[in-house]
Amino acid sequence: xxxxxxxxxLTASLMPAAAAPPDGYFELKSGVMLESGDxxxxxxxxxxxxxxxxxxxxxxxxxxSGARRDCGEASLVVFAAYIADTHPVCAQVAQSxxxxxxxxxxxxxADRLDLANLLISSGFAFASLDERGLPHHTxxxxxxxxxxxxxxxxxxxxxxxxxxLLLGQRAAVGGTSP
Numbered sequence: 001x002x003x004x005x006x007x008x009x010l011t012a013s014l015m016p017a018a019a020a021p022p023d024g025y026f027e028l029k030s031g032v033m034l035e036s037g038d039x040x041x042x043x044x045x046x047x048x049x050x051x052x053x054x055x056x057x058x059x060x061x062x063x064x065s066g067a068r069r070d071c072g073e074a075s076l077v078v079f080a081a082y083i084a085d086t087h088p089v090c091a092q093v094a095q096s097x098x099x100x101x102x103x104x105x106x107x108x109x110a111d112r113l114d115l116a117n118l119l120i121s122s123g124f125a126f127a128s129l130d131e132r133g134l135p136h137h138t139x140x141x142x143x144x145x146x147x148x149x150x151x152x153x154x155x156x157x158x159x160x161x162x163x164x165l166l167l168g169q170r171a172a173v174g175g176t177s178p
């Protein structure tokens with residue numbers, strides 16, 4: 001599997017790094033309980049990155065050696081690595097049914113980069129879609145398409161499916177809504 005690539009040219013605005021989180025932001029620390037490659041729990045609260053959909057746990061892809069791997073675990077491992085390596089800070093952007101949606105930035109060198117953009121551009125997360133099949137945040141869909149075309153991260157495997165397709169299929173048969 002290719003290592004996650006940092007596509008600085010594809011990331012949202014670059015800002016100089018600062019020592020402390022700005023007002024309204026909180027640290028996303030390594031000790032939180034990760035649920036997936038886009039969500040976690042901390043102090044009894046459920047958080048999710050806005051505009052991001054990780055691979056679903058229990059879905060599989062076939063790696064280059066022919067082994068079947070859990071796609072959701074791959075997303076989760078990369079998310080955990082970004083948290084540990086970049087010490088993101090997050091701010092709430094919305095709340096719905098017990099979930100706090102956040103936007104986070106990671107610090108790499110002297111730059112602040114959109115964490116969702118990093119995950120998507122590295123090919124280990126996807127742009128989330130609304131009930132109409134449109135991206136919640138269009139720039140993430142553009143970054144996802146670039147990662148797909150370049151076969152970055154999970155996109156290098158032919159049988160990787162966008163999780164929104166799987167969620168849509170479940171919803172169509174009366175399962176979980178996307």
